[in-house]
Amino acid sequence: MTDVLIIGGGPAGLSAAAAIAARGARVRVVDRDEAAGGVPRHSHHPGYGLREARVLDGPAYARRLVERAIRAGARIDVRATVTDLRPLVGGGAEADITAPGGRETVSARAVVLATGCRERPRSARLVAGSRPSGVLTTGWLQRLVHLDQGSPGTRAVVVGAEHVSYSAVVTLAEAGCRTVAMVTQDDNHVSFAAFDLVARARFRFPVLTRTRISDIHGGDRVTGVTIERSDGRRGHVECDTVVFTGDWYPESDLAVRARIDRDPRTHGPLVDTRARTGTPGVFAAGNLIHPASTADACRQDGKRLADGVASWLDGSAWPDAWASIDVHSPLLWSAPGHFVPGEAGPIRLQTARPVNSPRFQVEQDGRAIWHGRLPYIRPTRPFALPAAALAGARGPVRIRIA
Amino acid sequence: MTAYDAAVIGAGAVGSAIASALTRQGARVALIEARGDVGAGTSKANTAIWHTGFDAKPGSLEARLVARGHRLLEERAEEFGWPIQRVGALLVAWDEEQVARLDAIIEQSRANGYTRARAMSADEVYAAEPCLGPGALAGVGIPDEGLLDPWTITLALATDAVVNGATLLLDTPVSRIDRVADGYSIETPSGVVSCAWLVNAAGLGSDLVDRAAGHSGFTITPRRGQLIVYDKAARDLVRHVILPVPTATTKGVLVSPTVYGNVLLGPTAEDLEDRTDTRVTPEGLDFLLGHGRRIMPELLDFEVTATYAGLRAATEHSDYCYAVFERYVRVAGIRSTGISSCLALAEQVCGDLAEAGLVTTPISTPRTIRMPNLAEDRPRPYADADLIAGDPAYGDLVCLCERVSAGEIRDALASLVPPRDTDGLRRRTRALAGRCQGFHCGARVAAALAGRP
């Protein structure tokens, strides 16, 4: 018997597994990959676990999370894909699982969805042109280079200028592929200034801002791209590889199948501060609900939801009414998207524009109930407001930058 | 030099169907294809509608063959295992002018021998298709239009030809054709093929082949159709093939489910010079999004899984360019209905060749093949507990979005007509055809294709 089924063994799922199993529940993690660990497993660069003041590379970080979950008593099944999910009357859900060892249906009193997110590929971004090979995403590139020892081409154009885009540049370089340009429609890159400086000094490529790829050329293989600036000027860049980076979309297929309410702003399941979805017994965490935050933010989600899972298993009721959390421009979304008054918790937010020294205001019925300041916020890098921001809220709130 | 009873040029749906039929008739057949795979021309990039021919030009060869082909595809679906879904079409009128044409459309379908088209009020239209955008005034229901799987049909027919003895010559572009005493002699980069009968099913290249064989009388103008494929999550929005009222030049932009469980929006209709230009363009995509916003606004909220374009082999003639000459059959200009009609075209060619004196003894018990199922409405290996228990490879999912197992990829690679590249593998298994477009599985699929574990 399984008390808690965790779907997805990345940072969010594994840390949830460790924390819940430590409380004595029978926890089973299923992951479709050949090993647990999630995205960090094939991110061979440092930058993981910053919060613990220990900088690890991705695989080391993934191994640590796997070890902790196993030590706490969780069972981890790999090469096991959940293909369908159905809520059960009375709470929880049953999952259809396909694995080399067989096809089975597992029901659990509590289910944690932690399936992560993916980069939107070229097609989803409606980039015109022919359809040659050599057009990848960072996720594909990293697996190609680190897990399969495959090789990309020799000259790459990287689309996007966020953290993951620089990570793509490093991976390309390791595989002997030069980045000839990075293009972004924004006014500037949105990664750390240090990443940008170091990467550009080391790999010598231009970051073309306010620029997009309007056309991809090539027969069997990419031969080049047409770039278009916001003023309409066009140019041609020769390359044999194009890597589309960032522009994350949650892996929400199972939530759609199970008809779990989704937040139209993130496209992931709509959750509250305890990671509860609208379907009793089903929780969601990690980049599935806030694409794409750091691995450590996902790990903390996992830890945090253990209390809620434990109290659900102990028989507490599932809420049936929530108060909404709205955001005002330039903020794009919040995760959680709503909350039960009295249950405060940190709120992750995404901004459309860079803002220095933003002063946040949480309003209820048009009255400010909380203020707080952050040093800066940048697009593509979700950030958090502390639990105190919701502590005084008794009804629907709106978050704005004052 | 090998002597064949018939050489079929072009391994699209049409050429493959003809090769299969002639082979089963006992003929020695060469199926000659310029590309590295079967079905890699127009037969891979179309709208995948199983047409009844209700809207064809009455009295045309196309009208007769599409209607006949519609029936044959269903009759043989069980044998080959290809999916056919009779979801029905709903032709929608959006303004008074279009409403005024609906009666004539029903009349025309009757003239084509199709009797089940019926007029529908606006209320009936919305009851049948609740997510349709506002402004629909009336419609026509055509219950027998449906969905087909063009990849599997073409591959099945080519494989059927091969398993029963035909020779498939890939990477073999035909450039020169000489008339010889008892047939034709065909020059290819890999040698000369001689045959008693030449069958031209070369799609976009059919006018060039026609001229090489000493004929003339039509010219192909590629008419491009761009399409957008929406995420499978959108499948529940759409119940029928949603057609516009056609104009003289095009059937217009439709919204349709696919047998694979996605939703299509398209196609455009653009006359081009270049017979290879299957690019999608910003203008084309904008045009389609404009139509999509009107037909079904909610559809545009879903993620786009893929965009592609196919080229119709249009000619200056409105009907198929079909003709039988001395030792030569022209099967050309199969513009926008060729998947639906391919089995009827093959039947026609077989009959005409027999009449013209090609005498063969039909294979008494042809070997049969059954294709793996790619459709959403029938069980796939990932959900088949017994299959997985017997062979764990079917439980080892490689492409996660489309639930394609290592077992299916292995089977495709070991098949009689195996894929050469990821594109070919995708058409056989759907690996890489899903929403992530390789984010998760691209590397593993490429490794599997290269024979690495």
Ligand SMILES: Cc1cc2nc3c(=O)[nH]c(=O)nc-3n(C[C@H](O)[C@H](O)[C@H](O)COP(=O)(O)OP(=O)(O)OC[C@H]3O[C@@H](n4cnc5c(N)ncnc54)[C@H](O)[C@@H]3O)c2cc1C
């Ligand atoms: C190229 C790249 C570089 C990055 N660099 C950094 C960095 O330097 N520092 C940092 O902090 N963060 C970095 N990140 C972000 C970090 O990796 C993610 O935030 C983190 O992995 C998200 O954790 P998660 O558990 O939510 O999801 P994931 O790590 O994506 O894990 C989800 C898991 O769910 C599994 N799964 C999905 N669907 C199913 C299903 N139906 N059945 C079974 N299993 C399923 C998947 O196989 C996967 O293992 C990077 C991300 C990328 C792509």
Ligand SMILES: Cc1cc2nc3c(=O)[nH]c(=O)nc-3n(C[C@H](O)[C@H](O)[C@H](O)COP(=O)(O)OP(=O)(O)OC[C@H]3O[C@@H](n4cnc5c(N)ncnc54)[C@H](O)[C@@H]3O)c2cc1C
């Ligand atoms: C946008 C669009 C939408 C469509 N929608 C539908 C639909 O919904 N339903 C339907 O039934 N039909 C539809 N069609 C039509 C259908 O796709 C075609 O009628 C059908 O694919 C034609 O098949 P074919 O075998 O004649 O041509 P092809 O599939 O193009 O095959 C011809 C083959 O000949 C080969 N060839 C050419 N020249 C040479 C040479 N010199 N030597 C050797 N080989 C050569 C080519 O490489 C090619 O593989 C659509 C078409 C388009 C473009």
